[in-house]
Amino acid sequence: MAQTKQIVVVGGGMVAHRFTEAMRARDTEGRFAVTVLAEEPRAPYDRVALTSYFTGRKPEELALGDPSLWEDPLVTLERDAKAVSVDRAARTVTDAHGRTYPYDHLVMATGSYAWSPPVKGSDLPGVFVYRTIDDVAALRGYVQQRRRDLGRTVRGAVIGGGLLGLEAAGALQELGATSTVVQFADRLMNLQVDEGGGQALSRLIENTGVKVRCNTATEEIRADKHGHVGSLKFAEQGEQLVDVVVFATGVRPRDELGRDMGLPLGERGGIVVDDTCLTEDPAISAIGEVACIQGSCIGLIAPGNTMAEIAVDRLLGGVSTFPGADTAAKLKLLGVDVASFGDAFATTPGALELTYADPVAGVYKKLVVSDDARTLLGGILVGDASAYASLRPLVGSEVGGDPAGWLLPEGAIERPNVELPDEAGVCSCNNVSAGAIRGAVTEHGCTDLAGVKACTKAGTSCGSCLPLVKKIMGTELEKAGIEVSNALCEHFAMSRAQLFSAVQVSELRTFSEIIERFGTGRGCDLCKPAIGSILATLYNEHVLAADRAALQDTNDRVMANMQKDGTYSVVPRVPGGEILPEHLILIGQIAQDYGLYTKITGGQRIDMFGARLEQLPSIWKRLVDAGMESGHAYGKSLRTVKSCVGSDWCRYGVQDSVGMAIALELRYRGLRSPHKFKLGVSGCARECAEARGKDVGVIATDKGWNVYVGGNGGFTPKHAQLLVEDVDDATLFKVIDRYLMLYVRTADRLQRTAPWQEDYEGGLDAIRSVIVDDSLGICADLDAHMARHINSYEDEWAAVLNDPERLKQFTAFVNAPEQPDPTLAYVEQRGQRRPATASERSDGSVLIAPATLEVRS
Amino acid sequence: MTTTASGVARDTTTVAVCAYDRLTPELGVAALVDGVQVAIFRLADGSVHAVQNLDPFSGASVMSRGITGDKAGEPTIASPIYKQVFSLLDGRCLATMDKEPAAGHEGRLTVHRVCVEDGQVRIALAEPAGP
Numbered sequence: 001m002a003q004t005k006q007i008v009v010v011g012g013g014m015v016a017h018r019f020t021e022a023m024r025a026r027d028t029e030g031r032f033a034v035t036v037l038a039e040e041p042r043a044p045y046d047r048v049a050l051t052s053y054f055t056g057r058k059p060e061e062l063a064l065g066d067p068s069l070w071e072d073p074l075v076t077l078e079r080d081a082k083a084v085s086v087d088r089a090a091r092t093v094t095d096a097h098g099r100t101y102p103y104d105h106l107v108m109a110t111g112s113y114a115w116s117p118p119v120k121g122s123d124l125p126g127v128f129v130y131r132t133i134d135d136v137a138a139l140r141g142y143v144q145q146r147r148r149d150l151g152r153t154v155r156g157a158v159i160g161g162g163l164l165g166l167e168a169a170g171a172l173q174e175l176g177a178t179s180t181v182v183q184f185a186d187r188l189m190n191l192q193v194d195e196g197g198g199q200a201l202s203r204l205i206e207n208t209g210v211k212v213r214c215n216t217a218t219e220e221i222r223a224d225k226h227g228h229v230g231s232l233k234f235a236e237q238g239e240q241l242v243d244v245v246v247f248a249t250g251v252r253p254r255d256e257l258g259r260d261m262g263l264p265l266g267e268r269g270g271i272v273v274d275d276t277c278l279t280e281d282p283a284i285s286a287i288g289e290v291a292c293i294q295g296s297c298i299g300l301i302a303p304g305n306t307m308a309e310i311a312v313d314r315l316l317g318g319v320s321t322f323p324g325a326d327t328a329a330k331l332k333l334l335g336v337d338v339a340s341f342g343d344a345f346a347t348t349p350g351a352l353e354l355t356y357a358d359p360v361a362g363v364y365k366k367l368v369v370s371d372d373a374r375t376l377l378g379g380i381l382v383g384d385a386s387a388y389a390s391l392r393p394l395v396g397s398e399v400g401g402d403p404a405g406w407l408l409p410e411g412a413i414e415r416p417n418v419e420l421p422d423e424a425g426v427c428s429c430n431n432v433s434a435g436a437i438r439g440a441v442t443e444h445g446c447t448d449l450a451g452v453k454a455c456t457k458a459g460t461s462c463g464s465c466l467p468l469v470k471k472i473m474g475t476e477l478e479k480a481g482i483e484v485s486n487a488l489c490e491h492f493a494m495s496r497a498q499l500f501s502a503v504q505v506s507e508l509r510t511f512s513e514i515i516e517r518f519g520t521g522r523g524c525d526l527c528k529p530a531i532g533s534i535l536a537t538l539y540n541e542h543v544l545a546a547d548r549a550a551l552q553d554t555n556d557r558v559m560a561n562m563q564k565d566g567t568y569s570v571v572p573r574v575p576g577g578e579i580l581p582e583h584l585i586l587i588g589q590i591a592q593d594y595g596l597y598t599k600i601t602g603g604q605r606i607d608m609f610g611a612r613l614e615q616l617p618s619i620w621k622r623l624v625d626a627g628m629e630s631g632h633a634y635g636k637s638l639r640t641v642k643s644c645v646g647s648d649w650c651r652y653g654v655q656d657s658v659g660m661a662i663a664l665e666l667r668y669r670g671l672r673s674p675h676k677f678k679l680g681v682s683g684c685a686r687e688c689a690e691a692r693g694k695d696v697g698v699i700a701t702d703k704g705w706n707v708y709v710g711g712n713g714g715f716t717p718k719h720a721q722l723l724v725e726d727v728d729d730a731t732l733f734k735v736i737d738r739y740l741m742l743y744v745r746t747a748d749r750l751q752r753t754a755p756w757q758e759d760y761e762g763g764l765d766a767i768r769s770v771i772v773d774d775s776l777g778i779c780a781d782l783d784a785h786m787a788r789h790i791n792s793y794e795d796e797w798a799a800v801l802n803d804p805e806r807l808k809q810f811t812a813f814v815n816a817p818e819q820p821d822p823t824l825a826y827v828e829q830r831g832q833r834r835p836a837t838a839s840e841r842s843d844g845s846v847l848i849a850p851a852t853l854e855v856r857s
Numbered sequence: 858m859t860t861t862a863s864g865v866a867r868d869t870t871t872v873a874v875c876a877y878d879r880l881t882p883e884l885g886v887a888a889l890v891d892g893v894q895v896a897i898f899r900l901a902d903g904s905v906h907a908v909q910n911l912d913p914f915s916g917a918s919v920m921s922r923g924i925t926g927d928k929a930g931e932p933t934i935a936s937p938i939y940k941q942v943f944s945l946l947d948g949r950c951l952a953t954m955d956k957e958p959a960a961g962h963e964g965r966l967t968v969h970r971v972c973v974e975d976g977q978v979r980i981a982l983a984e985p986a987g988p
Contacts, residue, residue: 490928512901522901524926525935525942550883550925554937557922562937566917613922814875814886814897823894823911823918838916838960 004033004074007315008093008101010083010257011109012038014047014301015288017064019107019308024072026316033074035101037093039082040132043070048301050136051167051174062133083110086261088281107311108258108271108279108286112251112299119159121221126229127245130168139246143175146228146243153178157232157242159218161188165248166333169210173334177244180211182218182232192329192340193364193380196357200364200382204336207362221245253290253297266292275321277311285311298325302428309431326428328395330381330388337385337765342378342395343368351377356407365407367391367399374398386762389468393424393434419475426472427465432458437469441476449473488749489526492519496530496674496749503534504745511551529553530749533636536672537744540792542799543635543672544806555634558810559796560616565824565835568616569609570596571633572623573669576643576661576681577604586626590619597832603640603678605631610833612820614812620797629795630670636750637672638679641665642694646683655700657683660729664698667733668740670793674747674756677740692720695753696736701725705732709739710757710764718754721764724772734783738771741782871972871979878976880905885921885934890980895969896921897978898945900932906945907969907980912936913962914953920966928952934966 007023009016020034038044045062070077081095086106093101114129116122126146128139146154156172158165161183172179181188187198188205202212217235224230232240258271263279266272270292277285277293286292287307289299298304303325313320328341346353350371357364363383369376376399381388387406397420399406420426422435440446440455449466452473453459459466486495492515494502499518508514511531515523523531532551536543543549543556555561560568572587587606591598594615596608611619623629632638643661647653661681668679680691681698691697697708703726711720724735747756757764769775771782800806811817825841826833874888880899887910888895894910898921910918915938923937925945932945942952948966958964970981 491926521930522925522927522932524928524933525924525940528924528926547882550881553924554922557937562919562922564915564917564938566912566915566919566922566938808879809881809884812887813889813894814879815888815890819889821894821918822892 004030005104006102007032007034007105007107008103009034009036009107009109010086010093011111011254011288011290012036012040012042012044012077012079013109013111013288014044014064015111015304015308016107016109017044017069018305019109019287019311020075021065021069022309022312023315024069024075026312027074030074032105032315033076035076035078035103037078037081037083037095037101039080040134041080042133043067043077043079045133047132050130050133051171083257086257088261088284091283104283105315106284108284108290109288109308110254110257110290112289112297113254114247115250115252116159116247117249119218119221121223121229122245122247124221124223124229125227126243127221127247129247130164130171131251136171139171139244140175143172143177143244147176150243154243155241156180156244156246157182157240158246158248159232160248160250161185161212161214162191162248162250163189163329163331163333164250165246166205166210168246168248169205170334172244172246173208173210178209178211180213180240180242181205182216182234183212183214184217186215188212188214189338189340192344193338193382194345194366196355196366197338197340197364197380197382200357200359200362201336201338203359204362204383205334208334208336210334251289251299253292255290258286258290266295266297268292268297270297276314277307277322278314285314287311293322294324298327300325300327300329302326302328302431305429306431326425328392328428330385330392332765337381337383339381339385339388339392340379341388341392342376344378344380346377348377354403354407356404367403367406369399369403373403376403386766389465392428393420393426393468397421397424420472426468427456427458430457430460432456434472437472438476441473442480446473447477447482486748488530489524491515491521491523491527494518496534496751497746499530500534500537500745503531504538509535509539510547512547525553526749529556529636532556533672533674540670540672540789542794542796544796544800544809549806549809553636556636558613558616559630559634559800560611561634563609563835566821567609567824567835568611568613569607569633570611570616570619570623571601571605571607571631572628573631573665574605574640575665575669576641576658578643578658578662579605583626583628586622586628590622594619595833597834601633601640603633604642605633605640607633610826610835612812612824613810614818614820617801617807617810621801624795624798624801630797632670632796635670635672636674636676637670638665638668639676641668641679641681642689642691643681644683644686644688646681646700650683652686653683653700654702655683655705657681657689657698657700660698660705660732661689663729663733664736667790668736670796671740671744671789673740673744675750675752677743677753679736693717694720696720696739698732698736704728707732707735709767710754712752712754721757723764723768735771737786738779738782739767741785742767742771871970871974871981873977873979875978876976877905877973877978880978883925885923885925887918887921888980890969890982893982894918895980895982896923896934897971897980898925898934900925900945904932905971905973905978906932906934907971908934908943908945908948908966909969911962912938912941913958913964913966914939914941914956916959916962 016036083093084096085094091103114131143154154177156177156179158168159182161181169179169181188201219235220233222231253270255269255271264272271286272292273286288304310320330339346368352369355366366380368378376394420434424434426434436456440452444455446452446455458469487493502518528551591608596610599607601607641661641664643657646657677695679696680689680694682689682691683700692708693711693713697720699706706725707723708720709723712718825836827836872890882901885896885898895907896910897907899905910920912919919937923934926933928951933942935942943966948968950964967983969983972979
């Protein structure tokens, strides 16, 4: 085996990461060792997601890929190691600390720097660029400091109205500053969108509160009397007061090392490489933004990743070449969807443009097709980019059918159904073709989205192609005869969501009618509880009503949580975690009287374990008589609303989180759902209630509340995503009402909110447009349903205690109602009891038999 | 009306446990018969079935609190603890949910003979299953 060769990568950005990852994945024989020289004091991170640093993500959450890459024995990451010179004759690189690194092959991946035009005053304190975590952290620190110093909202301006400029404007807003985008060109994002698109974009961006000034040149940044940034002076129309300025006027390749070592540079900079990413020196490659490939430098991640893959392939003896940059992009800026792909400006001779504009809805779409209107060449989508994932891979192929189907709002007319050619790229971030996704199904036996993602890496970066990946996978599974079944069980061929609609529309109210009409057989432990839950959600009738009891799952069946020995735990509701001392005493008294094991739950209430079936009514009678009610700890329903102590007591609280938590808990108590769900309310941004780990998290701001949705603990923890910001109480209730109603109606059986939200077609954006913008026109119905739920709420346990028929279900034995289950056995542990294990039972160490605990109040 | 299960029944006299009308369709009850716990189910078609109340997979006496149903037409009862499904006709386990029975237990239910006479549900115990 040949000796291991040394590769030195200069630069520690995303493309350097991709190069290293690909090399380690493909160089299975260990032919190359890779040393990465990073200028920043950290491992490569997701620069594209930099703005999310403002929405609470920590630098480490921006980490790329599997961090164990850096522990690979053939990988060395040198942080804070800016390369300053290269000796091509000796084949060594020297860093700023004077350390030298010998190389057999050198990869230049130095990327770009943020370029700012020579405007007077651009060196004042308060002027920033937007490129690295440090830039962003400095900007954040400055804005926070200025807000404290000035005692008012900080006024921000971004110079540059391209993609990065809009990102920066969003970041300023996120920091609580106002922002104005100052654009020299006649429209925003002039490189990606045309005039029509630019107009739509300006309107949408201004709707988010960002001011837009196009056709404006900044002449000077002027200082205030303390020497900080104070105002912008424009070339033509006067001046604007500002406290902070961000330059987002483009990037330039960091090619100074290339220049120093005498490598040819492009006309507008960049180290010139051929289609294999090699420079003039066969021992040196250049990849990413610093490479001038096919005549230009490309500031996008997808072509950068492609170059990294090509460089690796070539070093390993492959023959791949750069196919030309796919400059297609789909972005979400300030919540506005923008996509541009292919020949977006119709430069192909004879190209035709089909446009659709709806200024009211803020949508602009354009398709560019060949002169015979058959082949798709490119397009621009602003405001609604839902068709992007389907359209982009079709560039160069026949559009099929009436292309107008892609322009009109979804569902207006049928979209042409075209099968993508195998070579069509589906995931541009990871360069995965339609054929590779098909292969994952046909050759590697993947049968679900998670499998295909793991197998191909498709959709693992930005995720925008996932709907398409799922569709291709579904079609392929179908072809292979593998049924993608969403049947509930052998008795119902439909999914829970379909069954929900069927039950709702048919207005059938009994299981026997429903199974006769929509299913077969007699039902089972899957469909019965599902229908029990659907009926409870729709009509809010008692879970143990007439023929309902037999449908309920284990816990709902007796309104308590069955434990491993068949006894139950009892949890009264403690709304928001606020509890009266007398209720605390009562719970303690009951636990003592019945010998129950007590534990504080994760949802800020108290659980009493070890109650037998026949003891439940008498325990609940004492709780209900004292004013407590069912906590639905047993239900697939609202469990708790956790809160911090809030502004009443806390020195930092900005809103009354306890009051809000109680209001929410009382509002949604008893709402039956596909899975349990929990809420949390934090009184300030410190987030002591851990609300973002809940299905719905509410966090106080100084202007109102932020609402986050889709957080889950459990097996697959997820942080909740921002749904709406700074809303008042009424809006908060309204959006949560609708979110929950949409969830309970359309989720699958046992599907929690996080996967539901992910699987929902169009994701959280689509959900937001349904419940905030009423895009489906169902909000009135959702509101009415929730109002019905709230108005018809009754305490289930109080109702049972008043009904002798239902109480009959709480007997131990039909022929010996008061006889405790003789098989129960307990041992003492830390002053309380717990079920005896099998060996404790057999060796006679059981201390407590159930009959000795028989206490009646 | 009489329903005879296929389990091996001892030739003993039957014991009355409750009135047939006390049973809610599809909702099980537990009964103590000579110290043995029995789960009794009246199904929607009027038939009555009795099996051991002990769930062999958890060791808890809870089968009467499971959900009734059918698997390809055969009447079933699902354990409320780990959801194994058993036939009400012969007690065999139709879905183990990838679990083994608890130590010392057989992975099936004993079926007891049950009949309805003069409006009373009567049980004849089969060979006892497990402890």
